[in-house]
Amino acid sequence: xxxxxxxxxxxxxxTGEKVFLECVQxxxxxxxxxxxxxxxxxxxxxxxxYDVKMKEKGDxxxxxxxxxxxxxxxxxxxxxxSTNQTSMYLCASSSSGGEGTDTQYFGPGTRxxxx
Amino acid sequence: xxxxxxxxxxxxIQEGENATMxxxxxxxxxxxxxxxxxxxxxxxxxILIRSNEREKHSGRLRVTLDTxxxxxxxxxxxxxxxxxxxxxxxxxxxxxxxxxxxxxxxxVQP
Numbered sequence: 001x002x003x004x005x006x007x008x009x010x011x012x013x014x015t016g017e018k019v020f021l022e023c024v025q026x027x028x029x030x031x032x033x034x035x036x037x038x039x040x041x042x043x044x045x046x047x048x049x050y051d052v053k054m055k056e057k058g059d060x061x062x063x064x065x066x067x068x069x070x071x072x073x074x075x076x077x078x079x080x081x082s083t084n085q086t087s088m089y090l091c092a093s094s095s096s097g098g099e100g101t102d103t104q105y106f107g108p109g110t111r112x113x114x115x
Numbered sequence: 116x117x118x119x120x121x122x123x124x125x126x127x128i129q130e131g132e133n134a135t136m137x138x139x140x141x142x143x144x145x146x147x148x149x150x151x152x153x154x155x156x157x158x159x160x161x162i163l164i165r166s167n168e169r170e171k172h173s174g175r176l177r178v179t180l181d182t183x184x185x186x187x188x189x190x191x192x193x194x195x196x197x198x199x200x201x202x203x204x205x206x207x208x209x210x211x212x213x214x215x216x217x218x219x220x221x222x223v224q225p
Contacts, residue, residue, distance in 0.1 A: 004157070033212060042203065042217035043158075050211055058212065090157055103148065104205075104213060106157030 004107035019078040023091030030096045032074035037088040081114045119216030127222040134191040136219040138204030145207040152201045196225045
């Protein structure tokens with residue numbers, strides 16, 4: 001079974017802190033994604049990566065950056081956390097399917113609170 | 116704006132009844148996928164339907180796709196209390212990433 005793990009289930013940080021959210025997948029997937037989930041807004045794509053050291057902006061990249069130094073690991077960085085970044089953060093991975101975007105496998109999520 | 120919009124936002128039914136959720140989208144797609152999320156957890160993939168398919172089944176799940184109306188429906192037959200969750204549609208529009216809707220919260224009363 002595909003396993004996607006996230007470094008923390010719950011995280012509390014102070015405004016202005018630099019925050020690192022880590023995601024690791026064990027299925028040699030090429031593609032990795034970071035979403036945030038807020039009530040009534042569904043999942044919104046922050047960044048994704050389709051190869052090591054490659055990254056693409058999603059729909060809401062402002063205030064975030066990412067790092068993918070190894071194929072299995074994709075990190076989301078909040079350079080200076082703000083209260084409006086309080087949210088559930090979900091990581092996902094997928095293989096590069098032959099036809100279109102393949103099934104995504106999700107981690108359990110990190111609920112981040114910024115005080 | 117969201118590519119996929121689910122309808123209804125919330126649905127409450129009795130165990131044994133069927134549950135139908137709808138998804139509408141705006142642009143052409145390669146495929147459409149449905150995911151399930153239990154409260155406070157990650158999403159789990161349920162089913163994928165390609166743009167050239169009209170209907171697909173998986174166990175108690177039935178998905179239809181109407182590309183002319185840019186809509187899809189997910190039917191869960193003979194629902195169980197364990198089906199209580201949020202359900203999301205997600206569309207592949209060719210940008211290497213999926214676009215998710217805002218979801219339907221399904222409550223199945225025992």
